[in-house]
Each structure stands twice: as structure tokens, then as C-alpha cells.
Amino acid sequence: MFCHLDAPANAISVCRDAAQVVVAGRNTFKIYSLEEDHFAEKLNLRVGRKPSLNFSCADVVWHQMDENLLATAATNGVVVTWNLGKPSRNKQDQLFTEHKRTVNKVCFHPTEVYMLLSGSQDGYMKCFDLRKKDSVSTFSGQSESVRDVQFSIRDYFTFAATFENGNVQLWDIRRPDRYERMFTAHNGPVFCCDWHPEDRGWLATGGRDKMVKVWDMNTNRAKEIYCVQTIASVARVKWRPERKYHIGTCSMMVDHNIYVWDVRRPFIPFATFEEHKDVTTGIVWRHCHDPYFLLSGSKDSTLYQHIFRDAKRPIDRANPEGLCYGLFGDLAFAAKESLMSSLSSSSDSNRKPYDRRHPIFFLRKPDPMEQFENISSGLSVFEAGGGDMGWFVATAERYALAGRPLSELCDHNAKVARELNRWQVAQTWTMLRIIYCSQGTMPPSNLNHSLGKSGNALPLLNSFSLKEMPSGMGSEARLEHSKGDSRADSVLMDSSAINNDENEETEGSDVPADYLLGDVEGDEDELYMVDHEHPHPEEQEYVLPQEAFPLRHEITDNPSALDHLQDKADSPHVSGNEAETMSLTPVESFSLISISHALYENRLPTDFFNPTVRDMLCFYAQQGKYRWPLPLSPR
Structure with a gap:
């Protein structure tokens, strides 16, 4: 289902019970309830005769512990919190004006209600205590603008920050003087990151280099364990709930689709959603325990709820075999190992009878819509006969072009070509004999x-x-x-x-x-x-x-x-x-x-x-x- 918005959306977020979704943009800031078959507008937070730039949102987040608490990042550098429990029309709670440039990201602590983190174009990250009027800590990345910040689910005091120069930094909120770890993740800006909800040492990052990388942070040095190559700059990454290897992505430009990848198969998306007509700016799973519903907002001023069973499966349209000629006439053929095995044709005849001494085991068959068959493939390369061009010399020495009847010349040359494994040439000589003689x-x-x-x-x-x-x-x-x-x-x-x-x-x-x-x-x-x-x-x-x-x-x-x-x-x-x-x-x-x-x-x-x-x-x-x-x- 979908609904039309007043203006393009820059970010979306859902509340804890997945009953409502907030949509924020430069000219829109509304809350919708998720009904059975449609979106119903519940609240418009852009109130006042002349809404200020504080309502122009670059990001929005809904606290997962307090259903009345929201935070937005404004394009003028202001961080705003909103209390939906206020009786007045204006739900604005607190304003933090310490950033000097646009705030790109805001993030609540997963377990602390009053702890809020922000990252800005000015290169600083700030930690706010909502019970105070000012920030309690300031973190300087000593780098270009901060694109994303995310609290770790595994470590209470750790958060990750991504930067314009391609670096990723890990910080301890108790030590604002310097980062704990830094590594270069991408060639170019790193636009987003997301901690894995189950394997809490995994961090996914996406950048302008069109790659999604998964890092294992459990070791002393960040280790890249998976890499997915997309077709456009990656703007958002979100791990899929209850699916360890699935991750959703959307692009910053050019590509309007939403992709769900299995990081073990990085070249073909597991599923694709193609409803949006313009760039997708925000994606979020409807519930932390529901992997079948995905919400998205876009610059085409629409809000969609996608059902996973309706997703397109690119693998269903992919060719399972590959065939290619090399520069020197060699032929390469790739296919499933079952097709490549020389014993596949006789497997049924060679199968041993069932041994009743062993017990019978019954395995639960996985859902075909949620799993892809992990099949090993093989590659065979067939060398082309006469690849050393010896056939050319032999042809010049053995061909007969005159001195006999034409039919004999064609037959002789066809025989020479066949002996040199030049089958197409031999067929051509035979055809000439039929036509001319x-x-x-x-x-x-x-x-x-x-x-x-x-x-x-x-x-x-x-x-x-x-x-x-x-x-x-x-x-x-x-x-x-x-x-x-x-x-x-x-x-x-x-x-x-x-x-x-x-x-x-x-x-x-x-x-x-x-x-x-x-x-x-x-x-x-x-x-x-x-x-x-x-x-x-x-x-x-x-x-x-x-x-x-x-x-x-x-x-x-x-x-x-x-x-x-x-x-x-x-x-x-x-x-x-x-x-x-x-x-x-x-x-x-x-x-x-x-x-x-x-x-x-x-x-x-x-x-x-x-x-x-x-x-x-x-x-x-x-x-x-x-x-x-x-x-x-x-x-």
C-alpha cells in the first residue's frame, strides 16, 4: 500500500510497536498510522503560520523505548526533540543549536532514554542529555563532514561514525578526546552504516563507490568479511530482521529501486522493490521481529509499504549457465557441478540400495521464498584445435586451387579442412561443390x-x-x-x-x-x-x-x-x-x-x-x- 505526501521525504522512522510511521522532509513533517490496507494521517507537526527552518528536516528518528519521543536533524544545524504527549498543537520540546552546519544524522541510544547523538557537516559529533539544555560531550573527527552515526547494540559505550573522506571511526562516549579505532572503509564518502541486530560485531557500511561492505569488529583490526557491488551510490543500509545475511539498500541517485541482498551472493540481489519513480531516501523494516514488511519514502512524494512476497526475484530471470569464447578460440563453459560431472548421467544406475541399519531423518524444508539454493558451480575450458595457427600453414601447403575439375578441387579442399578440424570451412567447400558442380x-x-x-x-x-x-x-x-x-x-x-x-x-x-x-x-x-x-x-x-x-x-x-x-x-x-x-x-x-x-x-x-x-x-x-x-x- 502507499500514500501521497505533500512534499518529497528525506527520512522515515517507525515507532516501537510499528503502528505509526513518521515522515520528514524539507517541507513535510507528518505522522501516519498503518491501517490494514492504507495509511491514515494522524498528526501534522508543521504548525504555525510561518514554520521556521527548524521544521526543515534532514533526518528523523523515533525512540524505541519512549513512543512519544522523536528527534529531528534540521538543515540549519539545529537538533530538535518532539514530545507527542504534549496537549498543545506544537509538540516541539527542546532545541540544541550547537552545530554550525547541517546535521546529517541523529540517533538515540538503544537502552538510554535521554541520550541522543548527532553528526553534522561541520565535522563534529555531539552527545546530548535530554534533561539538560546543552550537549554533554563533543567529538571531533578531525576530518570532513560526518555522514552517519550509530550506537552499537553490543557495546553500551560505543558508537560508529562515517565520514566524507571514506573513514569509519569507533568512539567511546566516555572518552571524547580521541577515537578508539579508525580504518578506511571506502574509496570516497561513506554515506551510511548499520550494526547487525544479531551478530553484534558486524558493521555494514555503504559509500559513493557503489559498494556495501560488512566488517567484523570483534577483532583488534576491522576485517572485511563481505562486499556487495551495487550499480549506484549507496544512501541507506538496513539489516533485515531475523535474517542474518540479508541487508536492504537504496541509492542516492540514478537508481530508484530498493534492493535486499544476501551478502553471501553479492552479484545478484535477493529481492527487488521497484515501485518508486524517484530516488528512495529512506528505508526501515516495519518491526524489529518482522522481516516481511518494509517501509520506504522517496523524493517522488510517496510513502510505501512493501510486502516481501510481492518482491521481484532477479535470480529467477538470470541465466544459470555461461558460455564464452576466448581470444584464441578457447571455449569456457560454466554451470552447476551436477551438469559438469561426468558421472551425473549414471548417478541413478550407480545408486546403492537403502541400508535399513541406519535411521531415517526428516529435515524441515526451508521456505523457498526466503532462501536461495546454494549450489556449487564448475568451470570447464576447452582448448581450440589449431590455436597455434598451424592450420594456416597446413592449409596453404595442401590446398589445391587448379589443375583438376572443380568438383575434385572442392572435395579435396573440404577433406583437408576436415582433417585440420576446420569444420565450418569444410562445409563451405562442400556447399560450393554442390552449387557450382x-x-x-x-x-x-x-x-x-x-x-x-x-x-x-x-x-x-x-x-x-x-x-x-x-x-x-x-x-x-x-x-x-x-x-x-x-x-x-x-x-x-x-x-x-x-x-x-x-x-x-x-x-x-x-x-x-x-x-x-x-x-x-x-x-x-x-x-x-x-x-x-x-x-x-x-x-x-x-x-x-x-x-x-x-x-x-x-x-x-x-x-x-x-x-x-x-x-x-x-x-x-x-x-x-x-x-x-x-x-x-x-x-x-x-x-x-x-x-x-x-x-x-x-x-x-x-x-x-x-x-x-x-x-x-x-x-x-x-x-x-x-x-x-x-x-x-x-x-
Whole structure:
């Protein structure tokens, strides 16, 4: 349940019987009763025509022994006590004006009714006896401002103070001249601290370094025993009642949520409350023996009561396994030890029968909402084969790129890749053999630029005419010409050439055409078809190009151009000079990307490919943006 306040809240506190809660801020100071299903306003302590700065509260505390006694820390440096038993409207009791700057924290002694402690921006802590008008002791931290002060539950005379410079000091109220112990707890200001209600030697601190640390103060030297990493500066910490390892936190800025942590598992919150829309400024458990209700105030001018069963559990959304590749190809896998154990699969078969000589014990099952399963995890690292790059040398020595039919080259290279444990590469060679070496032939010269000498080649496509092509598969293709052997680095997987019987009967077909991918500036279906000079008859072997990105030259005319494609001159993508020399052969060239894209959109006839190739291309098209290597643009 929740209620709207008049103004943002800076702090909240509950009375001893948890029946009422006080909310204090710069412009609000009210007491609400906690009804069954709502908050009911009981008292407004901001009375008077013009309330003074004494009502502008930075902190408030309700005494746990006297239900009528409250204390506030004002922004003008005044410490005020309030007596709710007064018959008048003004419940103000005493004013202590000894601090020179804002008082950040006030704290009552857990067993002494009249002992009040304060910490201020001026770097001093003062102990007040409410039966006197002035402070009885002044403690100088000889440091920057005091952020929090808390009396120890374990030691009657001890209190802890946290400072702006990251230090924590322990003091004895009987010795105001110097502290008993000091240690550096955080990198930066320590905003809050809280003594553990059960293990009275534990002190929790929270700071601007986004950490909550738990210190064991039972030894001569403070020992850090737990550390929780949060995502924002920690403004408040409160141990959860009757849960030894649970602690609640809220942040000073950025993060509006309230987190309950199990300090034994510091990386994921045990529970989260996400109701507030602005920074949470105060949290308090409703009762010292009730761990299921949490009260909170916020700068969004709301007061909430949270029920623990409604909290969100981040661990329920966390991935229980982890998988990651290393820089050199190693694979790391982390999971529960039960999954990592090699004997887990045979555990049932190897289980021994029950021995009746031993008694049966019954254990109480813990509440699953209040406990997390403490499971050990294991990490396995699998080394990648060939991590020393020896596979690269072996590949260069054993690959065959020319001198045999194309199908034999693909099979040989796939076998080499498999022997080197390069499974993806082997699959790629096999796919190339299926694509390029289906039934059909084409002149070897058509692949001299990229394949070397080969007798077997394409076409993988069934016979078709250009008029039967679907729209978008070449009717708007742009032309580009590349020079000589400079496009030799367009490897098998980057392009495909398609031959047709009609092409051999076309006039001027003595000059073979090489069909390659070019720049794709428009639609993926726009393919570039270029004419190359006839390669030298003596050039039979594959030769690496001299330039990674070949230079361009003039586009030459092709007398075998189709009449219905000569109108390309009107295209806005082509200049007038290019339009005069452009031409397309009767057989169109398609890349794997364009074919798969067309298949995926059902823009090709059903019999355009044989079923196996069609299924394969559709499968790769459905994997996303085409997983095979893509050619680089010359530009």
C-alpha cells in the first residue's frame, strides 16, 4: 500500500510497536498510522503560520523505548526533540543549536532514554542529555563532514561514525578526546552504516563507490568479511530482521529501486522493490521481529509499504549457465557441478540400495521464498584445435586451387579442412561443390579468372529464358567492367557464373563473359554483369592479384546485348555515356545473396532450382543476413 505526501521525504522512522510511521522532509513533517490496507494521517507537526527552518528536516528518528519521543536533524544545524504527549498543537520540546552546519544524522541510544547523538557537516559529533539544555560531550573527527552515526547494540559505550573522506571511526562516549579505532572503509564518502541486530560485531557500511561492505569488529583490526557491488551510490543500509545475511539498500541517485541482498551472493540481489519513480531516501523494516514488511519514502512524494512476497526475484530471470569464447578460440563453459560431472548421467544406475541399519531423518524444508539454493558451480575450458595457427600453414601447403575439375578441387579442399578440424570451412567447400558442380557444363575459360582451369562448371539452374525471370532479379541490373585478371580474387564463394545453350549461339559469342558481383548501392537484387577481355590461352594457373582493389577502365560495348534491355539508358542510375555501351547477355548471373533473398520472398518459380538446392538456399536465407562470406566492393 502507499500514500501521497505533500512534499518529497528525506527520512522515515517507525515507532516501537510499528503502528505509526513518521515522515520528514524539507517541507513535510507528518505522522501516519498503518491501517490494514492504507495509511491514515494522524498528526501534522508543521504548525504555525510561518514554520521556521527548524521544521526543515534532514533526518528523523523515533525512540524505541519512549513512543512519544522523536528527534529531528534540521538543515540549519539545529537538533530538535518532539514530545507527542504534549496537549498543545506544537509538540516541539527542546532545541540544541550547537552545530554550525547541517546535521546529517541523529540517533538515540538503544537502552538510554535521554541520550541522543548527532553528526553534522561541520565535522563534529555531539552527545546530548535530554534533561539538560546543552550537549554533554563533543567529538571531533578531525576530518570532513560526518555522514552517519550509530550506537552499537553490543557495546553500551560505543558508537560508529562515517565520514566524507571514506573513514569509519569507533568512539567511546566516555572518552571524547580521541577515537578508539579508525580504518578506511571506502574509496570516497561513506554515506551510511548499520550494526547487525544479531551478530553484534558486524558493521555494514555503504559509500559513493557503489559498494556495501560488512566488517567484523570483534577483532583488534576491522576485517572485511563481505562486499556487495551495487550499480549506484549507496544512501541507506538496513539489516533485515531475523535474517542474518540479508541487508536492504537504496541509492542516492540514478537508481530508484530498493534492493535486499544476501551478502553471501553479492552479484545478484535477493529481492527487488521497484515501485518508486524517484530516488528512495529512506528505508526501515516495519518491526524489529518482522522481516516481511518494509517501509520506504522517496523524493517522488510517496510513502510505501512493501510486502516481501510481492518482491521481484532477479535470480529467477538470470541465466544459470555461461558460455564464452576466448581470444584464441578457447571455449569456457560454466554451470552447476551436477551438469559438469561426468558421472551425473549414471548417478541413478550407480545408486546403492537403502541400508535399513541406519535411521531415517526428516529435515524441515526451508521456505523457498526466503532462501536461495546454494549450489556449487564448475568451470570447464576447452582448448581450440589449431590455436597455434598451424592450420594456416597446413592449409596453404595442401590446398589445391587448379589443375583438376572443380568438383575434385572442392572435395579435396573440404577433406583437408576436415582433417585440420576446420569444420565450418569444410562445409563451405562442400556447399560450393554442390552449387557450382551440378549437372551442366560451361566453357573453362569462363572461370579462368577466379577458378583456374576447370572442365566442369555450373549451371546449377534449370534452363530458362530472361523473359521468365521474376521482376527485380536482374531487369534493373547495373553494369560494370573490370580489367583482365584484376578480379581474380573474387573467389568461388563470392560469385557465380551461369551458362545457357542460347548464349553459345549468340552472335559474337567468341568472347566469353565473366559474371561477377559489383557494388550494391541499391536493392540487393541489382547485379553487375561485366565483360572481360579474353584471358591469355597460356594462363592456366590461378595467380594472386597485384592489387586488392583493382582499377577500373572504360566499359566496352557488347554486340550481343538484348534489345529490350537497351532502354536502360533511361535509368536514373546510369549516365548517357554508359547507356550507349551497356549490354546484357541472354543468361543472367546471380549471387547467393540475391538468389536466397528471392527464394525467401517466393519470387522465383518453383522449378527454378532442383529441390535440394532450393531447400539449402532457403535454409541459409532463414538464418538471418546470410551467414556465408560476402564479397567486398571494389569501392
